Amino acid sequence: MSDRSCSLLLLALHNCSTLCSGSGASEEDLRVLPKYRFHICKNEEKPRVGAGRMVPIETSSGYLATERILLPEDAECCICLTSYEDGAELHALPCNHHFHSTCIVKWLKMNATCPLCKYNILKGNDQV
Numbered sequence: 531m532s533d534r535s536c537s538l539l540l541l542a543l544h545n546c547s548t549l550c551s552g553s554g555a556s557e558e559d560l561r562v563l564p565k566y567r568f569h570i571c572k573n574e575e576k577p578r579v580g581a582g583r584m585v586p587i588e589t590s591s592g593y594l595a596t597e598r599i600l601l602p603e604d605a606e607c608c609i610c611l612t613s614y615e616d617g618a619e620l621h622a623l624p625c626n627h628h629f630h631s632t633c634i635v636k637w638l639k640m641n642a643t644c645p646l647c648k649y650n651i652l653k654g655n656d657q658v
């Protein structure tokens with residue numbers, strides 16, 4: 531009898547700590563992520579679908595990002611598996627992976643790790 535209630539209590543505690551340590555990012559955390567706008571490169575001689583540039587958008591945090599060139603195979607959001615459209619807003623994480631800003635914001639609020647490499651944007655890469 532008492533054994534049973536004890537294990538239930540432990541289970542409840544365990545669930546709570548899982549939820550509490552859990553791992554979503556706050557608006558504050560997301561605001562400092564560098565933001566970019568995607569521009570498709572238009573090269574008429576050699577059209578390479580999807581290839582383009584990520585141009586930094588100024589953010590409230592004042593984080594200075596640099597422009598990045600994307601290969602066609604990189605110009606895709608790994609969350610929704612869609613190629614970046616011209617003018618799409620992107621976020622890059624400290625691990626250099628990038629996604630649609632809407633997709634990664636939704637993801638990070640549930641789980642503050644990079645969907646590709648599990649880099650934790652709140653703690654850095656200290657796991658494992």
Ligand SMILES: [Zn+2]
Nearest residue numbers: 607610630633
């Ligand atoms: Zn996406």
Ligand SMILES: [Zn+2]
Nearest residue numbers: 625627644647
């Ligand atoms: Zn990553």
